[in-house]
Amino acid sequence: MAKIVVDVMLKPEILDPQGKAVAAALPxxxxxxxxxxxxxxxxxIEVDxxxxxxxxxxxxxxxEKLLSNPVIENFTVRVEK
Amino acid sequence: MAKIVVDVMLKPEILDPQGKAVAAALPxxxxxxxxxxxxxxxxxIEVDxxxxxxxxxxxxxxxEKLLSNPVIENFTVRVEK
Structure with missing residues (x-):
């Protein structure tokens, strides 16, 4: 049983209000x-x-189809043991 | 400039409705x-x-204080180059 990890982040040029809120709360x-x-x-994602x-x-x-919105988001796929 | 990544996931014993919805949509x-x-x-998190x-x-x-809810979530912290 292995775990595939998909990370989805907003593209750098897209404003990230949630990130800004966290950045403002930290101080x-x-x-x-x-x-x-x-x-x-x-x-x-767990696979056999x-x-x-x-x-x-x-x-x-x-x-590309379901987990992210390719217009505003980038994603990476990797396998984690 | 380095990037610290904090991953926050629901604890295994906690029901994850969003994950279930994705798992149902994939097929x-x-x-x-x-x-x-x-x-x-x-x-x-970007640091100098x-x-x-x-x-x-x-x-x-x-x-622990802001990014996760320790009652229902686990988190990991790592540095990404």
Whole structure:
């Protein structure tokens, strides 16, 4: 059983209001380490056995069609043991 | 400039309706690779230079206080180049 992780983030040129809200809240809690914060989605997909190249290609297609909005978001796909 | 990534996922024992919705939608789009899908949040925090241990400790505290709900969520902190 392996885990395929799809990370979906807004494209850099797109304003991220959630990230801005977090970045503004951090100093109020006494945390001053952040120059910027961006928030996105993380999907953990469980598959049987080690993922095959065909499965990974399918995950890419599913990420494009369902898990992200390619107009405003980028995604990455990786396998986590 | 380095990027600290905080991944926040629901604890395994907590029902994940969003993940269930994605898992149910995938076969309707012709994708049958997924045994289970869980959805969470990904935060990318930009800091100046390489993060110091003190900064990483602060990120852990911020993740506990602001970025996650420790009652129902787990989080991980890592540095991405």
């Amino acid at each position: 109020r809690l006494g945390f001053n380490f952040a120059k910027d914060v961006r928030q996105g989605k993380r999907f953990e 056995g080690d993922p095959t190249p065909a499965q990974l290609a399918d995950v890419e297609k599913a990420a | 309707r789009l012709g994708f049958n690779f997924a045994k289970d899908v869980r959805q969470g949040k990904r935060f990318e 230079g390489d993060p110091t241990p003190a900064q990483l400790a602060d990120v852990e505290k911020a993740a």
